[in-house]
Amino acid sequence: MTQGAATDDHYPSPPPSSARRVLGHAVTRIEDLPLVTGYGRYAGDINFAHQLHMRIVRSNKAHGKIISIDASAATKMPGVVAVWTNDDIADLSPIDFRADKNATGIREFRQPALANTYVRYIGDPVAAVFAEDPYVAEDAAEQVVLEIEELPVVVSASDPPGEFEPGRSSEAIVLHHSFGDIDAAFRNAHAVIELDLKTGRHSGVPLETRGAIGVYDAAKDLLELHGAAKIPHRNRETLCRMLNRGPSSLHVHESHVGGGFGIRGELYPEDLLVLVAAMRFKRPVKWIEDRHEHLMCANQGREQRHLARIAVDKDGRILGIEDEIFHDQGAYIRTHGVNVPNRTMCMMTGAYHVPAYWAKARVRLTNKTPAATYRAPGRYESTFVRSRLMDAVAAKLGLDPVEVRRRNLITADQLPYVIAFNEPGVEELEFDSGDYPALLEKALKAFRWDELQADMKHRRAAGELVGAGIAIFMEESGRGPSDNAKIKVDPDGAVELITGGASLGQGFETSMAQICAEALGVDYRRVRVIHGQTDLIDHGIGAHAARATVLTGGAVHVTATMVRAKAIEFAAELLQTPAAELDIVDGTVMRRGDEGGPSISLGDIAKRIAPGSKLLRGRDPQLAAHGWYNTDHTVFPYGVHLAVVRVDRETGKIAVERFMVAYDVGRAVNPLLIEGQLVGGCVQGLGGALSEEFVYDETGEPLSATLADYLMPTLHEVPDVEVLLTEDAPSPHHPLGLKGAGEGGINGAGGVIASAIDDALGMPGAITRLPVTPQRVRELLRKTAQQ
Numbered sequence: 001m002t003q004g005a006a007t008d009d010h011y012p013s014p015p016p017s018s019a020r021r022v023l024g025h026a027v028t029r030i031e032d033l034p035l036v037t038g039y040g041r042y043a044g045d046i047n048f049a050h051q052l053h054m055r056i057v058r059s060n061k062a063h064g065k066i067i068s069i070d071a072s073a074a075t076k077m078p079g080v081v082a083v084w085t086n087d088d089i090a091d092l093s094p095i096d097f098r099a100d101k102n103a104t105g106i107r108e109f110r111q112p113a114l115a116n117t118y119v120r121y122i123g124d125p126v127a128a129v130f131a132e133d134p135y136v137a138e139d140a141a142e143q144v145v146l147e148i149e150e151l152p153v154v155v156s157a158s159d160p161p162g163e164f165e166p167g168r169s170s171e172a173i174v175l176h177h178s179f180g181d182i183d184a185a186f187r188n189a190h191a192v193i194e195l196d197l198k199t200g201r202h203s204g205v206p207l208e209t210r211g212a213i214g215v216y217d218a219a220k221d222l223l224e225l226h227g228a229a230k231i232p233h234r235n236r237e238t239l240c241r242m243l244n245r246g247p248s249s250l251h252v253h254e255s256h257v258g259g260g261f262g263i264r265g266e267l268y269p270e271d272l273l274v275l276v277a278a279m280r281f282k283r284p285v286k287w288i289e290d291r292h293e294h295l296m297c298a299n300q301g302r303e304q305r306h307l308a309r310i311a312v313d314k315d316g317r318i319l320g321i322e323d324e325i326f327h328d329q330g331a332y333i334r335t336h337g338v339n340v341p342n343r344t345m346c347m348m349t350g351a352y353h354v355p356a357y358w359a360k361a362r363v364r365l366t367n368k369t370p371a372a373t374y375r376a377p378g379r380y381e382s383t384f385v386r387s388r389l390m391d392a393v394a395a396k397l398g399l400d401p402v403e404v405r406r407r408n409l410i411t412a413d414q415l416p417y418v419i420a421f422n423e424p425g426v427e428e429l430e431f432d433s434g435d436y437p438a439l440l441e442k443a444l445k446a447f448r449w450d451e452l453q454a455d456m457k458h459r460r461a462a463g464e465l466v467g468a469g470i471a472i473f474m475e476e477s478g479r480g481p482s483d484n485a486k487i488k489v490d491p492d493g494a495v496e497l498i499t500g501g502a503s504l505g506q507g508f509e510t511s512m513a514q515i516c517a518e519a520l521g522v523d524y525r526r527v528r529v530i531h532g533q534t535d536l537i538d539h540g541i542g543a544h545a546a547r548a549t550v551l552t553g554g555a556v557h558v559t560a561t562m563v564r565a566k567a568i569e570f571a572a573e574l575l576q577t578p579a580a581e582l583d584i585v586d587g588t589v590m591r592r593g594d595e596g597g598p599s600i601s602l603g604d605i606a607k608r609i610a611p612g613s614k615l616l617r618g619r620d621p622q623l624a625a626h627g628w629y630n631t632d633h634t635v636f637p638y639g640v641h642l643a644v645v646r647v648d649r650e651t652g653k654i655a656v657e658r659f660m661v662a663y664d665v666g667r668a669v670n671p672l673l674i675e676g677q678l679v680g681g682c683v684q685g686l687g688g689a690l691s692e693e694f695v696y697d698e699t700g701e702p703l704s705a706t707l708a709d710y711l712m713p714t715l716h717e718v719p720d721v722e723v724l725l726t727e728d729a730p731s732p733h734h735p736l737g738l739k740g741a742g743e744g745g746i747n748g749a750g751g752v753i754a755s756a757i758d759d760a761l762g763m764p765g766a767i768t769r770l771p772v773t774p775q776r777v778r779e780l781l782r783k784t785a786q787q
Contacts, residue, residue, distance in 0.1 A: 014667055014730055014737040023518035023736070024727075026672035030525060031509040040256045043211025043227030048284035051213070052081055054274060055137035056287075057127035057144045058297070059119035062155075062367040062700020064148035066117060069127055074140040079132040081281065083144065086114040089276060093242040095267055097337045098234055106363075109172050111332035111370065113269040113276075118165055119148060120331035121367050122702055123296035125269045130277060130285065153700040157328035157364040158305050164365050172329060172363045175338060177345035178422045180356030185320025189311035193392045198769040199381045199750065201303035201328065202692040203374050204684070205712060208258025209289040210298060214274030218282055223250045223275055229257045230265020231542030232532045233500050238267055238335070239275065247538070250275075254532025260504035261684070262373040262544065263299040266335045295705045300694050301340065301374035303328035304381050310389045316397050316404045320356035323348060323385065327363045330370035338363055340371065343378025346429065349419070350386050350474050351436045351638055352408040367700040373544075375684060376743035379475065380750055384770060387471040387751030395764035401755065402444065405472055409436045431474070431636045433729040434664060440472065443640040443662035446724050452644065465647035466657075467759025471751035474638050477740025478550025478731075480631040483541045485552070485559040487516060488624035489567070491610075493587050493603030495520065495527045500540015501552035502532045506742060507673035508548055514669055515553045515736070519560035520567075521584025522602065546740025549669055550635055557735055559627030567623055570605050570615060635731040637739035639663040641682075641748035645756040652777035654690055654757060656717070662724040666731045666739035678745035679721045685749020687713045690771050721745075 034040050057069075071083035082088075094110035097103045115126045127144050131137035154162075154170055161171035186192060213226040223245065228235060232252040240250055257264065270287050277285040289298070305326040311319040327341040341361035349357055374380075390408075394401040410417050412435040419429040444450075452468055459466045486498040497516050501508055509529040517524035530536060541551050564584060571589035572579040575598045583592040590599035602623065611621040644658040661678045668674055691711040695703040704710040730737025754767040757777070766780055 011732055011735050011737070021518055022514050022524050024668050024671070026670055027510065027514065027524060029507055029510045029673070030513055031503065031507070035256065042208055042256050042258055043213065044288050046213050046226050046255060047286070048213070048215055051284035051286050052130045052132065052277070052281060053134040053137045054270070054277065054285055054287040055129045055131070055134070055141040056125045056270065057129065057141045057146070059115065059122060059124040059126050059146065059148065061119055061148045061150055062122050062153045063151045064119050065151060066115060066119060066126070067147040067149050070145040071127060074129060074143040077136065077140045077143065079136040080140045081130045081132065083140070084114065084128045085126070086112060086116045089113055092272070092276065095269060095272065095334065096238050096242050098238055098335050099337070103337060105173050106333050106337060108168070109333040109365065111269065111334060113272045121369055122700060123293070123369060124331065128273050130281065153367045153698070155366055155368065155696050155698060155700055157303070157326040157362070157366055161364060170365045172333060172365055173338060175341055175345065175361040175363065176359065176423050177426060178358040179420060180320065182320050182322060182356045182358040185356040186309070186311045186322070189319050190314040191396055192309060192311050193389065193396055194309045195388055195392060196768060197306045197308060197385050197388055199302050199304050199384055200688065200693040200770045201300055202688045202694060203298065203300040204259070204261025204263045205294070205710070206259025206261060206264055209291060209294045210264060210268065210270070211288045212271045212274045213284060213286045214278035215284045216278040216282060221249055223279065224253060225250070225271065225275055226253045226255065228252045228254050228265065228532065229504060230260050230502055230544055232502060232534050233540035234542060235267050236534050239272070242272065243275065251535040254502055257504050260543070261375045262377060264504070265502070265542070266299060266372065291707065292705055295710055296702055297369060299334060299372035299374070300330065300369045301371050301377065302381060302688060303371060304344065306385045308385050308389060310393060312393050312397070316393050316399050316407055318352060318354050318408050321349060321354055321389065323359045325359065325361040327361050328366050328368065328371060329363050330366055330368040332370045334370045334372045336372045340373055340377045344382050347379050347474060347476070348382040348386060350383065351410055351472050353410050353414070368696055369694070369702070375681060376747045379473065379743065379747045380685065380688065383471055383473045383748050384750040384754065387748070387755055388768070391755050391758060392765055402449070402470060405470065406437060406440065409440065409472070411437060430633065432633065432731050432733050433666070434636070434638050435728055436472070436638055438728065439638065439662055439664055439726060440640055442726065443642060443660065443724055446662065447642045447660050449642070465649060465760045466644065467756045467761070468642070468644045469752045469755025469759060471641045471748035471755060473641070473748045474636055475546065475740065475744050475747060476634050476636055477546030478631070478635045478734065478738070479545060479547060480551065480633065482539070482628055482630045483551045483555040484537065484539055484626065484628045485555040486537060486624070486626045487559045487563050488622060489563065489602045489606045491603050491607045493526065493601055495522055496530065497527050497556065498530045498537050499552050499556065500537050500542070501548050502543035504543055506543070506548070506677060507670065508543060511549055511553065511669045511673060512556050515556045516560045519557050520564050522587040526587065546742040550734060550738050550740050551629065551631070553669065553736065553738055554629035554631070554734060555627060558629045559625050562625035562627050563623060566625065567602055567605055570609055571600055573615065574600055574605070574608065631733065633733040635666065635733055635739045637663065637665055637741065637744060639744045639748065641752040643752045643756045645753065645760055647757065647760045647777060649781065652774035652781065654772060654774070654777065656686060656719050656753070658722070659719050660722040660724060661745050662726070663741065663744045664726045664729050665741050666729055666734070667727050667737035668725065669738065671725055674725060674741045675723045677741050678723050681743060681745025682721050682749060683713055683718050685746035686718065686753065688771060689750045689753040691773060693771050
């Protein structure tokens with residue numbers, strides 16, 4: 001198999017979609033047939049002979065010291081094989097971080113697989129029951145008696161830090177990001193505005209809950225984890241480190257996945273426990289999470305308080321931004337380390353030219369479910385804060401909110417735009433390509449902004465509370481450093497593509513097939529995409545942080561180009577035609593522009609170069625290649641959200657009448673799939689902006705542990721989302737000009753909804769907290785009426 005690598009440089013602008021065969025076109029998805037015909041295979045569908053079932057006994061106290069765990073009644077139940085506590089796995093490492101760079105100063109806050117001495121949130125795993133039947137395991141878990149001495153409960157990251165436990169502060173770490181002369185910016189300001197803002201605690205709620213199946217083959221000393229998602233290869237690396245095993249002795253297998261959104265596919269205690277149990281019992285061990293567990297135990301996110309300040313000149317141009325962030329981490333620091341507060345600070349200035357910036361993030365522990373990444377981590381939060389600041393500047397100086405944004409946007413001639421932070425080890429940002437003001441104008445025109453203002457004026461005169469808002473944001477995607485792919489053409493002309501990517505329902509297989517087909521010159525429907533199997537390819541980036549299309553797609557493009565070159569090289573010999581004159585069309589090599597002339601199919605080439613062929617002359621006996629795509633760059637898509645809302649005076653309910661996502665994706669692989677990603681993200685963003693919130697009482701009791709209390713938006717609450725997809729700024733750092741699209745729909749939702757509600761209420765700066773629930777709106781209206 002031919003091997004090679006490509007390292008990105010400054011690539012020329014790729015051709016538009018109209019000049020391509022399949023890339024950039026809204027072709028039909030290839031992965032859906034088993035899903036819509038009942039043949040999908042999710043974690044719950046995976047079973048092995050003689051498997052055991054695991055059920056977790058969870059803490060019913062938010063904070064306490066474990067006095068005793070009495071499992072005697074449970075162990076006597078027929079069908080129960082064992083009940084474990086931390087004593088049974090005392091030599092096991094806590095759940096480790098994905099990257100060592102995330103670990104500095106925070107290792108002591110990692111979560112053990114089963115609670116050791118202390119419990120720190122309601123739902124904290126304390127014991128694991130293993131039984132022959134899942135219902136027996138559940139019944140037995142209810143018989144385990146916990147004696148816990150309660151300790152003081154911390155539920156607010158805004159409270160002054162104290163002793164979380166003996167010898168452990170509630171402030172895990174303090175992080176900093178800064179550039180420019182912030183003191184001079186505020187000293188020379190015409191106006192300084194201060195805001196106290198909060199983003200509510202919410203998270204992804206995928207249709208499929210978590211699941212894990214551990215299998216151990218003692219004869220081969222081979223361990224397998226089934227039901228993985230998102231980052232199979234990176235999880236294998238972490239598990240091998242924790243279990244002291246070599247990578248070849250642990251295989252991780254992804255099945256169909258019913259949604260991810262950043263929280264599925266991370267390593268949790270249950271993933272580790274099924275593997276250890278499979279090795280000890282020499283039997284497969286299966287665990288499936290129920291919805292109540294998911295809402296108590298899966299990663300939550302977003303909860304931050306921002307004490308933000310902005311300094312501007314008399315024309316509303318930004319001189320500096322300052323922000324002190326109180327990040328509610330929950331009870332432990334999980335696999336992401338402190339990525340979320342870091343990304344919040346990193347992306348705070350967005351698409352605006354900000355000469356000076358200073359931010360401090362106080363990462364604090366509370367007795368809540370641990371927090372980690374959720375779609376657009378840090379960016380959803382920072383865009384809300386930044387949008388509130390821009391609206392406040394407009395109100396303070398009597399300027400139009402759109403004009404304030406327009407005056408501060410980075411212009412096309414300033415790109416590439418580099419933000420270099422003062423702190424050692426903090427990566428600089430290089431905004432690669434774009435025209436942010438141009439997208440703003442396109443979005444306003446498509447939304448009919450000026451006509452909308454006139455219409456709303458008439459409606460307000462008739463007594464309606466209606467308003468419009470805007471939020472502008474930057475995204476980041478395709479962060480390296482590397483990914484790879486393997487491609488092989490079979491003798492029948494079918495193409496096998498093996499990647500280290502992962503599919504979470506985003507259309508990964510179709511996108512990769514399109515990229516492969518475009519470079520190789522075949523029908524994309526003849527490309528079989530294999531992913532999420534660590535035994536078939538040694539490295540993979542998975543699907544997180546909008547990497548899949550950009551990074552894995554880059555690797556597929558490189559590899560397909562290698563196979564194409566190899567096919568043309570052999571075809572040139574077989575057809576006695578110079579290689580430069582050959583092209584591949586619909587899987588057949590022919591002279592360019594001579595469809596009736598001599599030709600040979602890729603399948604026939606694969607047959608002709610089988611082992612023993614005289615054509616080989618030392619070359620590989622396969623029409624195949626293994627390629628790598630390496631990059632030092634991140635690419636930066638960008639977007640504008642626009643919304644119209646109506647407020648019900650009596651109930652405080654917010655109706656979102658219109659919502660537009662304008663987004664520049666560089667070059668689109670499949671516009672239909674991108675639109676689906678943007679609309680889906682928008683709906684999740686509306687949930688976080690208006691209704692979704694994990695609420696805890698003063699004792700740390702979760703009050704949103706059912707879907708009756710955790711209020712997700714339904715079709716009734718969601719408008720027909722308008723999408724304006726542009727391809728004006730292909731990335732010069734990618735061979736196809738691609739940028740990611742997975743998080744552009746959610747990024748600005750909180751900011752734009754807050755802006756629109758302010759406008760509807762006629763109360764600049766009224767919205768300082770998400771979600772904007774009817775109860776909170778009614779309180780605002782009540783206070784206004786009293787004044």
